Amino acid sequence: MSSLPSFADPATVQWAGQPLQLLPAPALWWPAQRILFVADLHLGKAASYRALGQPVPAGSTARNLARLDALIAAQQPAHLVFLGDFLHAPEARTPAVLQALADWRARHAALAMTLVRGNHDDRAGDPPAELRIEVVDEPHLLGPFAACHHPQTHPTHFVLAGHEHPVCHLQGRGRDRLRLPCFVQDAGRAVLPAFGEFTGGWAVPPAPGRRFHAVGDGAVWALPAPARGLQPTTGAAS
8 A cells, every 4th residue: 555645635734732724725724723824915916017017917816806706615614714914005095906805704704804014014004994804913822822923932822823924846867947935834833835826935945843834736845854855045025
């Protein structure tokens, strides 16, 4: 019998004593509480670039919201928690983006939603009140977890964060190389990959005790420890 994992299933981890699922959406699912965590949508980012005269194609907001629709339909959460950077910038608040958000929220009228403010939320402003998204500052405590935007440590709670848009580079033979979003776990905290499709990424370097779960082709899988094939680099998320 093959010992290879089934990549058709999400990866299951135990953080803070809780079974969690790392979803290829990418998102984090806490089944015991039916809470779905999503980081870094950056909705309206393309519109923000177009407002600056950059020739960026339209449609990323609609695609991101459609992906959220599919994720909500699949998991049936009771609560959706955004780990910061919901809107990208003040220029993202175009009539088209705001109408798309209103239509999307109407499709999920009964779903509780919370936004943990991130650095882009500070500039873009809170979502319109009509969206009925509770807005809180970090750390926002939920059971044994501290929902945050910026990766940090907490004295009593396991931190779930975003902000860094983590990616990993897998090296094959010759010049073969893959760049994939990934979940990154350190002692007492984990960082989720960005959900938004029009976002950059930071290649997180290996470190003692650091664990990586790569996301690709509709699957999530653990990379060996130490995470061979990861290319150290420096940088920061936008």
